[in-house]
Amino acid sequence: MSNKFNIKGNKSGKLIELLSKTDKRKVHDLYLCSCYFSVDAIKSINQDIQKEKSIKINNTYVYVDRRAALSARPYDIQKIKSWESKNSNFSLRVVDSSALFHTKAYALISCKEDKPSGSLVIGSANLTGNGLTNGKLGNIESLLDTQDAEVISDFLSRIKSIKVIGIDELTKFTSSDSVSFAYALLRQGNFSHKWSDNIGQYLSVRHVLNKKGRSELSNSELINLGFNVDAASIGKRYFDFEYEPLHLKGLENLIRNFGIETYLGHWIPSSAIKTLFNDADYDKFCKKLSDYWIKEKLALITKINNDFDKLLQLEYVDKPENSPGDAFESKVNDLLDNEMKLYRAYAKFEFYNLPYDISQDDYILSLNEEIQDFIASRVKKNKAMKAYEEAISSSSLAPVQDITNDSLVNDN
DSSP: OOEEEEEOSSHHHHHHHHHTOSOTTSEEEEEEEESSBOHHHHHHHHHHHHHOTTSEEEEEEEEEEHHHHHTSOHHHHHHHHHHHHHOTTEEEEEEOOSSOOOOEEEEEEEOSSSSOEEEEEEESOOBSIIIIISTTSSOOEEEEEEOOHHHHHHHHHHHHHSOEEOGGGTTOOSOSOSHHHHHHHHTTEEEEEEOOOOHHHHTOEEEEOOHHHHHTTTOHHHHHTTOEEOSSEEEEOOOOOOOOOTTHHHHHHHHHHHOEEEBTEEEEEHHHHHTTOOHHHHHHHHHHHHHHHHHHHHHHHHHHHHHHHHHHHTTOSOOOSSOHHHHHHHHHHHHHHOHHHHHHHHHSEEEEOOOSOTTOHHHHHHHHHHHHHHHHHOSSOOHHHHHHHHHHHHTOSHHHHTOOOGGGOOOO
16 A cells, blocks of 8 residues: 655646556456546546556446536536447446535456456545646645455445446436435526626726825815725726617516526526527627727826826825826726626626535525425416426426527517
């Protein structure tokens, strides 16, 4: 037995080094068992071990938690399905359990004789980039190996006895009572949150006051310069750009027809949200914003610097390394280059996924119950409420997945 404690770099190489401590004359099955996983990490570890010509691999079995698989991107699930269809020696087995499958174990096991033999590695590392395959990046992990035949036999017996389903059965449920079903159902929608700030607020300029400046907060000169004053700083909006997105006209209908109120905001089926936003309108917004900046850039920067010069003359602020105008220009360019910030500024509403980790059973089940209680209290139910009820009664995600929102498609 040996160990690799608190390692950060080349963790996959260290794992393979420990797994390789087995009889090279025998043919082995590879077991990769982890709660959290990434498709890239599965591929990387599997390929790296296959490259070890001294190790003969027959089958590769990957065991992962069902909720972790449910949170994977559909594109990644399709990749795994494709691997299985092209390679009969590769199998992903989804652990179907009310408890989280939190094992992190990796093994090469030969089963051609009466008693299994090989090498087993356990530790803290999940089958992810941060856990194993991100080179010098990622987490600090520990690995411990054993070649004890009795331990390996016990591991193999227990992993084979655990209840699993295939990747094709991932979204098929026999009961709506499980936390896996509640998690999968909640992830069929997004939660809405209104962003109260507009672009002018986001790009407002703030200056930190020095001691003299803080003592002069009531000075009318600050008010005359247009600054909003608080205890330690002053702020002012210069960027006067407004745009009314087309989708705002449909948001009220969206929430009324497809929203279910929760403490996280309104839960809305993802399929209903998709039809609300108009790519052409978003492109128009970006073009108008860019044109406004090009046209007003010089005047805005000049105004910002002039105002700051007056504050310097009053000795209310200290001189910075860079001019406020340059800092403002960087802030605008950051917004224009940041797709996430830009889209949020356009949408004015933020739609976000279920914020709970797959291990937070209590929160997941509580939220699911809250939604059901809210629906039960409503005399008149909207489309999402009816679909959610049907999903619960049928133990199927289809009623929520099949919701369409044709009434909100914007033809403009």
